[in-house]
Amino acid sequence: MQIIQPHYHGIARTAQDYERMAMSGVVAVAEPAFWAGFDRKYPETFIDYFHQISDFEPTRAAEYGIRHFCWVAVNPKEAENTELSREVLKEMPQFFEKPTVLGIGEIGLHKSTPNECEIFAEHVQLALDHDQLILIHTPHLEDKVTGTKRILEILRDFPVDPDRVWIDHAEEHTIKMIQDEGYWTGFTLYPITKCSPKRACDMVEIYGHERLLINSSADWGPSDPFTLQECVVEYRRRGNSLQQAIEVFYNNPVRFLAQNPKFDIPLVRVEEIHEDSASPV
Amino acid sequence: MLTPDQVMDNYFLEARCMLIEVAATLDRYDRAVENSDNPPASDERLAKLYSSLSILADQSGPANRSERVLNHFSLPTD
Numbered sequence: 001m002q003i004i005q006p007h008y009h010g011i012a013r014t015a016q017d018y019e020r021m022a023m024s025g026v027v028a029v030a031e032p033a034f035w036a037g038f039d040r041k042y043p044e045t046f047i048d049y050f051h052q053i054s055d056f057e058p059t060r061a062a063e064y065g066i067r068h069f070c071w072v073a074v075n076p077k078e079a080e081n082t083e084l085s086r087e088v089l090k091e092m093p094q095f096f097e098k099p100t101v102l103g104i105g106e107i108g109l110h111k112s113t114p115n116e117c118e119i120f121a122e123h124v125q126l127a128l129d130h131d132q133l134i135l136i137h138t139p140h141l142e143d144k145v146t147g148t149k150r151i152l153e154i155l156r157d158f159p160v161d162p163d164r165v166w167i168d169h170a171e172e173h174t175i176k177m178i179q180d181e182g183y184w185t186g187f188t189l190y191p192i193t194k195c196s197p198k199r200a201c202d203m204v205e206i207y208g209h210e211r212l213l214i215n216s217s218a219d220w221g222p223s224d225p226f227t228l229q230e231c232v233v234e235y236r237r238r239g240n241s242l243q244q245a246i247e248v249f250y251n252n253p254v255r256f257l258a259q260n261p262k263f264d265i266p267l268v269r270v271e272e273i274h275e276d277s278a279s280p281v
Numbered sequence: 282m283l284t285p286d287q288v289m290d291n292y293f294l295e296a297r298c299m300l301i302e303v304a305a306t307l308d309r310y311d312r313a314v315e316n317s318d319n320p321p322a323s324d325e326r327l328a329k330l331y332s333s334l335s336i337l338a339d340q341s342g343p344a345n346r347s348e349r350v351l352n353h354f355s356l357p358t359d
Contacts, residue, residue: 141294172305192298199305205312 007215105135197231
């Protein structure tokens with residue numbers, strides 16, 4: 001089955017991951033800009049990073065027939081440094097012109113500090129000014145509920161179209177507040193934190209698959225890109241059809257991401273072919 | 282041997298993950314019962330899961346909870 005990995009940090013992964021993803025049906029990935037594991041000191045470091053994910057990383061993925069797209073942003077953790085963040089924000093519009101950049105992300109909150117909130121709001125304004133899609137990271141563990149509520153409060157101050165905003169890393173205690181405001185919701189599958197494949201399938205059963213994006217993120221920490229395929233198997237094990245699985249793991253990412261026309265991958269529908277057994281071969 | 286802090290540092294998230302998986306499994310069962318035309322009156326395995334949780338909640342008991350949980354899920358030997 002063809003699937004799309006809508007949140008994937010390719011620079012932290014090996015070529016072997018791309019190869020195995022290609023062998024297990026992945027046809028496209030989208031890479032948000034994120035924290036490198038340490039706080040960067042210079043705006044130029046971010047600019048080089050944006051070039052890496054918009055110029056070089058697509059060539060690595062293409063080796064295995066996978067389309068690679070990306071997002072640019074100052075991640076919520078480094079947004080604490082407002083001076084650095086604003087320097088980077090000034091440079092971001094040049095990347096909106098690149099053929100594989102889909103929008104601004106992942107922005108959001110980490111510890112929900114006043115500085116983080118300011119820079120989050122400035123990213124949202126930049127997205128509105130340049131008509132960009134928005135991808136939002138919600139905080140980890142004990143900070144998730146507070147941070148998600150704060151993100152929703154801040155968004156209410158802007159004329160954003162909820163259909164163009166994806167709020168990621170939702171779990172059982174945050175999905176409803178996101179869906180109630182009409183945003184796209186993401187589940188991120190991790191081996192230990194965030195969400196598991198089984199719990200993701202539970203939430204699809206409870207809340208339906210509309211405006212839902214499932215991903216495995218896959219970064220430099222404990223993570224596994226193939227939790228997405230594990231989730232596909234769990235979803236099918238529960239009796240869902242191939243077309244239903246395609247809606248969740250392929251067509252939904254297309255529906256959201258193709259709001260930026262650069263994501264030119266078409267929707268897919270399964271068609272059964274019943275050949276006439278009497279026909280010549 | 283690890284210090285108490287090291288045990289929490291190393292295993293807190295993993296234990297949290299496993300507890301949430303147990304909670305999600307129990308919720309999944311309840312939803313399946315609600316959606317079933319012919320739900321089972323009871324299930325011994327489910328009862329065993331619920332009763333095992335009291336072993337985990339026993340904070341003052343001896344440090345052999347895994348042994349007690351395993352015994353709880355074992356057939357009687359007498």
